[in-house]
Structures are given as C-alpha cells and as structure tokens.
Amino acid sequence: MDVKQLKALITVAEVGSVTRAAELLHLVQPAVTRQIRTLEEELGVPLFQRTRQGMRPTEAGEIMIERARRALNELERARAEVQPSPGEVTGIVTLGLLESTLDLLAEPLVSAVGEAHPGVELRLMTGYSGHLQQWLDDGDLDLSLLYNLDSTPSLNARPLVRERLWAVAPVAAGLRAARPVAFAEVAAHPLVMPASGHALRTLIDAAATRSGETMDVTVQTNSMDVQKQLVLAGHGWTILPGLGIAEDITNGTLSAAPLSEPDIWRSIVLGTPRYGRVPPAVEVVAHELVRHIDTAVSQGRWPSAQSHSSHAPDPDM
Incomplete structure (x- = not known):
C-alpha cells in the first residue's frame, strides 16, 4: 500500500469514474485501474462496485477512503511542519x-x-x-x-x-434588547426549534421544565439560518444565541430580547x-x-x- 494508491482510491471515490480520476491525477486510465486492483488484492476485498452510474464504494471501500484521507492529511501536515523557513511557523x-x-x-x-x-x-x-x-x-x-x-x-x-440565549420574533412583535422577555411569554407562541438532540435544544427543554411551561413546537430544524427564515415567514418565534441574530437586529429584519425567568446561558x-x-x-x-x-x-x-x-x-x- 503506497501513497499513489491512496490518492487513486480517494480521487475515484470523489469523481465516481476511473477515466475522470486519471485525468485529474495526470495518469493514463490503466494505471489508475491497476492501482485500485492492486489495493483490492492486497486487502482481499472489493473497494468499489462497478455500476452504470459509475464507481461506488463498497462498505469496505468507505472505511478505506475515510482512513486514507486522514493518512494523506497527516502526511501533508508533517511535510508542512518539517520544511519551515528559519523562524517561521508553518x-x-x-x-x-x-x-x-x-x-x-x-x-x-x-x-x-x-x-x-x-x-x-x-x-x-x-x-x-x-x-x-x-x-x-x-x-x-x-x-x-x-x-x-x-x-x-x-x-x-x-x-x-458565556452568552445568553434570546427570544427571536418577527419585527412586529417589538422585542427589544433592553427589555428581557419571560420564557412563559415565548412559550405562548408557536415555536421553531432546533431539532431534538441538539445541545441548544437541550438547554431550552431544561428551561421549559424549570419554568413549568409546555412548548408548542411547530417545526424542528438543524439549521440556525432556517430557524430565522421560518420566523421571518411567520411560522412562530424561536430561541437563539445573541451572537446568531446580532446582524438581523442591526438590519431590522428580526426583533429579539434576552430570555428571562429563567435566564438561559451557554x-x-x-x-x-x-x-x-x-x-x-x-x-x-x-x-x-x-x-x-x-x-x-x-x-x-x-x-x-x-x-x-x-x-x-x-x-x-
């Protein structure tokens, strides 16, 4: 197993084609095919399925691709570290x-x-x-x-x-930074929330338990940007770190206020x-x-x- 084989493995996986991989590696197609076949023979397992749609990694191939990427990254890092100019951090x-x-x-x-x-x-x-x-x-x-x-x-x-979490709402709600809003008031609205299991959601759920409030969660998402877009579209309020909505407040596209009763910090x-x-x-x-x-x-x-x-x-x- 050598570096050329690992590069061929990763490139074929990324482009799904031996022909295209050969072009990117500046090799002839038989050379790339040979590198993949030699690697498969050494490991004793197929690394790709040859389909009409192209080369698809097998389960063993996925494992090798992940490890090969890390190995090549480490080699690249080592090369950068051992060849510095005098006095230069590289x-x-x-x-x-x-x-x-x-x-x-x-x-x-x-x-x-x-x-x-x-x-x-x-x-x-x-x-x-x-x-x-x-x-x-x-x-x-x-x-x-x-x-x-x-x-x-x-x-x-x-x-x-540490930073405080904020209630975020459409501009018409009139939330202001200088006037914290109670969690109970936020929970009275439909809510766009981070997906269950998200660390931010865990903090919010804990605050709901402490305050004794039940949340009406209408949408869950794994994207902060999607949370804000849905609030803008009128699907409810949300809760986000202050830093995540600072620009929106400055631009006047959303209104927001720090949460209180209880405060929530991360x-x-x-x-x-x-x-x-x-x-x-x-x-x-x-x-x-x-x-x-x-x-x-x-x-x-x-x-x-x-x-x-x-x-x-x-x-x-």
Whole structure:
C-alpha cells in the first residue's frame, strides 16, 4: 500500500469514474485501474462496485477512503511542519467553529493568521457542537469551539465565554434588547426549534421544565439560518444565541430580547486533544482565536456575552 494508491482510491471515490480520476491525477486510465486492483488484492476485498452510474464504494471501500484521507492529511501536515523557513511557523491547522460564531470570527481570524503567520494554512469546519466534538475526538480537527462541555478523558476544555440565549420574533412583535422577555411569554407562541438532540435544544427543554411551561413546537430544524427564515415567514418565534441574530437586529429584519425567568446561558469553550504534541501552528491559531473572542466581548460586539474571567461560575450552566 503506497501513497499513489491512496490518492487513486480517494480521487475515484470523489469523481465516481476511473477515466475522470486519471485525468485529474495526470495518469493514463490503466494505471489508475491497476492501482485500485492492486489495493483490492492486497486487502482481499472489493473497494468499489462497478455500476452504470459509475464507481461506488463498497462498505469496505468507505472505511478505506475515510482512513486514507486522514493518512494523506497527516502526511501533508508533517511535510508542512518539517520544511519551515528559519523562524517561521508553518503547518496546516483545521479549526472547528460553531455556526453562530462564523460571521464574527471566520474572516477576521483568517486575515489575522494570514498576516502574522503566512506559513500557516488554516482550514475551517463548521457544525453542531456534538459533531465538532466527535471530529475532534476522531482527529479530524486540531481544535474547536464547543459549548457546555467540561474536560473529558480525551479533550481539554478551556472556558472562554458565556452568552445568553434570546427570544427571536418577527419585527412586529417589538422585542427589544433592553427589555428581557419571560420564557412563559415565548412559550405562548408557536415555536421553531432546533431539532431534538441538539445541545441548544437541550438547554431550552431544561428551561421549559424549570419554568413549568409546555412548548408548542411547530417545526424542528438543524439549521440556525432556517430557524430565522421560518420566523421571518411567520411560522412562530424561536430561541437563539445573541451572537446568531446580532446582524438581523442591526438590519431590522428580526426583533429579539434576552430570555428571562429563567435566564438561559451557554458556555463556549476551546476544545483541544488532551494527548499528543501540540504543533506550533496550532498554538498560534489558538492564540489568535482567543484574542479575537476577548476583543469582541470587550468591545460589545458579542451580545450579552461575558468573558469567562469576568464572572463566577453559573450553577445552571
């Protein structure tokens, strides 16, 4: 098994065609076919089903493709780390960001890292906190923002900030940042909610239990943008982190207010693997990320957020 075979495996899987894969790899088609066949013979299992629609990975093929991607990524990272210019931090860093933080952090962070450390290649991934944690555990991420997580046997969780959740409604509802709205008032409306199992939904369900309210959930979705679109279309109110609706409030497309009775807070942490060497490139990206978050909170650009150092631990977090 060699790197050329792994590259052929991944490319055929991505394009579904040996002919197209050969073009992308700048090889003749028989060479790619031979690489795949040799790999299958070595493993003793078929990796693809040959169909009229193209090459489809078998179950064994899916496993090999996933592992091959990780192996090639690690080789690429190693090459970047061991061939730096004198005094220059180099390497590939894959960072996980929560969907609600993208507008605030993604572009400024890419610009800051690019300017201060041009030898660092930054790769951004987004997803639910649960997905990001799994990717971090699996080694697909080097570090990630997560929420409501304590350190685990495999991960270190560094608390960074906590933020309040907000009720979000159409403009006609007249919600205002300066006037918190009771959970009971929110529960009196049809609600567009995160899907069950989502960490944000877990916080909301717990608040409903504490307040003794029953929620009329009309729609569930796994997308913050879809939640907002459905509220705009009149399907109900929703509950989101303040950061996720800051731009909508500024633009006047939605109205929103912090939740109260009870308040609902989420804690955002920086998750990193507990074991293994931390490459310098990962260290500089973590430093820039924390710096941007601290600056955003201190400048008031993160609605109703508090840096971890500015408050005592909340028993309900």
